């Protein structure tokens with residue numbers, strides 16, 4: 150029903166009706182139709198409820214049974230890097246897809262502009278309307294990944310100011326090199342500068358209020374810091390600069406604490422259980438300081454989190470933190486992990502189901518590490534969960550699929566600290582939508598990669614429509 154305020158807003162610009170709308174709220178609500186006015190969802194409900202929203206200039210799309218989801222949010226995707234190497238990806242569990250990311254040759258700003266455009270186009274085709282660019286900043290100025298340097302931030306700013314972004318961007322500042330050592334003075338200086346910096350861009354399009362920290366590397370290379378022993382007897386270590394482990398831990402904790410106290414989101418590349426614990430402890434410590442922001446408001450994120458434990462996931466949920474995991478890596482790297490840490494540890498790694506049930510699971514591609522195709526991500530996450538013993542009856546599978554779809558929509562909106570205005574199909578939220586040819590619940594997670602993406606709506610505008 151329309152209330153007085155919505156009558157004043159006039160007829161809708163766009164109506165999608167006659168389909169299945171998966172709202173993606175926690176309850177799994179459904180509707181038949183959605184009306185869009187300007188950049189905002191005006192109404193969600195039955196087909197009949199849309200009649201009052203139709204005016205002479207309203208475009209009405211008959212869904213004919215197709216499905217609408219909120220626009221997909223890839224919560225860890227290197228947009229500039231992906232555009233530079235497109236269509237290659239580094240890592241795939243499908244041998245037919247496997248390709249190598251060539252050493253990127255990039256001369257300057259125009260290459261970065263072209264890379265952002267390439268990614269934007271490909272991501273629109275996949276229904277992706279938001280992503281987190283996890284690490285752009287002065288740390289890579291003069292480094293090998295120029296597309297992650299300050300010039301890339303300038304390019305995103307210019308796209309935002311011209312209103313030309315085709316995805317909403319959450320960007321984490323980078324004050325060291327990609328996959329390189331984190332130095333406490335450099336990160337602290339970066340945090341201080343970022344906290345002070347004003348922004349001339351609309352935060353709904355470009356939000357730069359977070360910092361990326363590299364704490365350790367990956368367990369497959371025996372570099373994650375873990376209580377388990379690798380096959381050579383070692384336990385890995387930290388990537389943080391320091392003379393010994395004790396001083397490295399102290400520096401890591403200080404980085405996280407400083408980020409929190411500056412009011413910034415902290416995204417930590419952390420794969421080992423000991424590393425993850427150091428980050429959790431630092432968040433707890435920061436929150437306890439007088440006047441500190443409550444942790445959930447900052448949505449701190451463990452990126453990758455391969456060896457995260459069940460109790461750590463519970464702690465993360467208490468602190469409003471997220472586990473940002475990549476299903477293609479989780480489903481493909483288990484064998485490599487078993488070689489260095491044994492079957493038992495590898496079998497318990499990437500506990501996606503436990504994370505999903507606690508509401509802390511945000512899924513992502515880490516493109517160009519893996520393909521940005523989130524449909525494949527959902528299928529691989531399901532495969533990993535079943536391999537770890539998840540129940541396979543129809544009701545459990547359907548509930549699990551709901552959780553996986555939320556991990557690409559509503560949960561990453563919370564990771565973006567934007568759950569109040571995006572991530573679900575509800576009146577008043579941003580009109581970011583994707584139209585699928587079929588209902589994911591009809592085909593199941595394993596069948597999702599075969600479902601076509603028919604259209605993408607960004608801020609109320611159709612930015613992709615499949616031909617035919």
Ligand SMILES: [Zn+2]
Pocket residue numbers: 225227283515
């Ligand atoms: Zn990454």
